[in-house]
Amino acid sequence: MKSVVLVLPLVLVLTGAASPDRFGEICSGSEIVTVGSQPPRTLPYDLSFSADLAAGRYCYDKCGPAQSFAIANAHAAPIRLADLDDGPRQSRHLVFDRAAQVLTDDQSLDAGLAIVKRHARAQCHAALFTAPAP
Numbered sequence: 001m002k003s004v005v006l007v008l009p010l011v012l013v014l015t016g017a018a019s020p021d022r023f024g025e026i027c028s029g030s031e032i033v034t035v036g037s038q039p040p041r042t043l044p045y046d047l048s049f050s051a052d053l054a055a056g057r058y059c060y061d062k063c064g065p066a067q068s069f070a071i072a073n074a075h076a077a078p079i080r081l082a083d084l085d086d087g088p089r090q091s092r093h094l095v096f097d098r099a100a101q102v103l104t105d106d107q108s109l110d111a112g113l114a115i116v117k118r119h120a121r122a123q124c125h126a127a128l129f130t131a132p133a134p
Helices: 002-015
Strands: 022-035 041-052 057-060 068-070 079-086 090-097 102-110 115-127
Touching: 022 102, 041 079, 041 102, 041 115
Parallel strands: none
Antiparallel strands: 022 041, 022 115, 041 057, 057 068, 079 090, 090 102, 102 115
């Protein structure tokens, strides 16, 4: 019995098991994009990200400095990764529901000639964690 107890921590270290506060996700779904008065279009939506709740950081793709950001509210349920509201010019609400494994991404941007609105919903599954850049 002692050998099993000693082997388990070693296996967890070697496999890089993440703590509950550190996780990676790969998400796929669709988004509805509306540009000005044009009819809405439905497009594929794919996003991979890692989050370190204890450090309050999340990142996309390779997780370099340009892809790493502060988490808006790591303790909310669902987690609010991004919660930006810059009036009529720009807003983004990126929310991850860990229990349902669902990512919701709502954005609005005044691009000068037209307002671009995006609403995405994606189902996620666990992926390898990559630490966000400080």
